[in-house]
Amino acid sequence: MARIAERKAESADTVTLWLRPNRHWAGFQPGQHLNVSAQIDGVRVTRSYSLTNASTADGRLAITVKGVEGGKLSRHLCERARVGDVLEIGQAFGEMTLPASPQGSWLFLAAGSGITPLMSMTRALAAQGMPVPLTLVYWARTREEFCFVDELKKFAAEHANFSVQFVPTRETAVDDEATGRLSETMVQTFVDDLSLRQVFACGPGGFVDTARAVLSSTAKSFHAEAFSPPPRTIEDSGSVQVTLAASGRTLTLPRGQSLLTALEAEGFKPASGCRMGICNTCACGKSSGVTRHLHTGELFHEPASALKLCISSASTDLVLDL
Numbered sequence: 001m002a003r004i005a006e007r008k009a010e011s012a013d014t015v016t017l018w019l020r021p022n023r024h025w026a027g028f029q030p031g032q033h034l035n036v037s038a039q040i041d042g043v044r045v046t047r048s049y050s051l052t053n054a055s056t057a058d059g060r061l062a063i064t065v066k067g068v069e070g071g072k073l074s075r076h077l078c079e080r081a082r083v084g085d086v087l088e089i090g091q092a093f094g095e096m097t098l099p100a101s102p103q104g105s106w107l108f109l110a111a112g113s114g115i116t117p118l119m120s121m122t123r124a125l126a127a128q129g130m131p132v133p134l135t136l137v138y139w140a141r142t143r144e145e146f147c148f149v150d151e152l153k154k155f156a157a158e159h160a161n162f163s164v165q166f167v168p169t170r171e172t173a174v175d176d177e178a179t180g181r182l183s184e185t186m187v188q189t190f191v192d193d194l195s196l197r198q199v200f201a202c203g204p205g206g207f208v209d210t211a212r213a214v215l216s217s218t219a220k221s222f223h224a225e226a227f228s229p230p231p232r233t234i235e236d237s238g239s240v241q242v243t244l245a246a247s248g249r250t251l252t253l254p255r256g257q258s259l260l261t262a263l264e265a266e267g268f269k270p271a272s273g274c275r276m277g278i279c280n281t282c283a284c285g286k287s288s289g290v291t292r293h294l295h296t297g298e299l300f301h302e303p304a305s306a307l308k309l310c311i312s313s314a315s316t317d318l319v320l321d322l
Helices: 072-080 112-127 149-158 184-188 205-215 259-265
Strands: 002-011 014-021 033-040 043-050 061-066 086-089 105-111 134-140 162-168 197-203 221-226 239-244 249-254 283-288 291-293 305-308 312-314 318-320
Touching: 014 072, 014 086, 033 061, 033 072, 043 061, 043 072, 043 112, 061 072, 061 112, 105 112, 105 205, 112 134, 112 149, 112 162, 112 197, 112 205, 149 162, 184 205, 197 205, 205 221, 239 259, 249 259, 259 312
Parallel strands: 105 134, 105 197, 134 162, 197 221, 239 318
Antiparallel strands: 002 014, 002 086, 014 061, 033 043, 033 086, 239 249, 283 305, 283 318, 291 312
């Protein structure tokens, strides 16, 4: 559990919540996420958010939440949650983190809410005196949607090894802002040693796909996380019988749709978090049957295996450990 200790508006539609966790919190690495849960209209809602602070002496942690249209938890946290409220949190997870001793040159590419894990890592490097060259390029639709602007500019003024470039995509660039969509040519205007750069990219799925396509073969290394899921429906027609072994229920579910969505449509409420295949909250055992990975289309035949409900669909009748 964690109590909201402070809230701060970061942009027109984004708020940072500083949380004070209880003794069960095991800590985190910059770049990681955690699941956050709250009771909204009598229903427990869980979503994943990136931690945006690096570390604090008093053990607090920060999440920066964008109010998403139709997003129950994001709207609750942005508009209704108050200092003193208690939230349920999970332990930190995620593999897009800095090495213990960063080496070489780095390039962070952020779009929209993708700034959040990269801000945590930027703060961590700034706290170490910016020991490696780092360039951060940050896209947002409008100027009022950029977060952490003053702090990032302050880091750039204090550390010769750090530079930041803001790129509004729906407004005319002013002052030292840039303009344009992500491309290798554009990136090379910001860094002249792309082949030596270790790249972290984070943002919507389309942005990450573009970054991977244009940079992964050129940069020294490439790591990415998408903050919106790929399409969740594939061309599989018909239905299957899914037996929930623990609850003794058998349901008729459509093929080609995520098992999580299909189960929810039948009134069953499995635990879930990110709904993108990252956090493992919806993972469960499969005793028999064939499933398809919705991101890749790959079929999984192995019995007695684990799957993530949010990114798996049923291809045959299944028995799940639910």
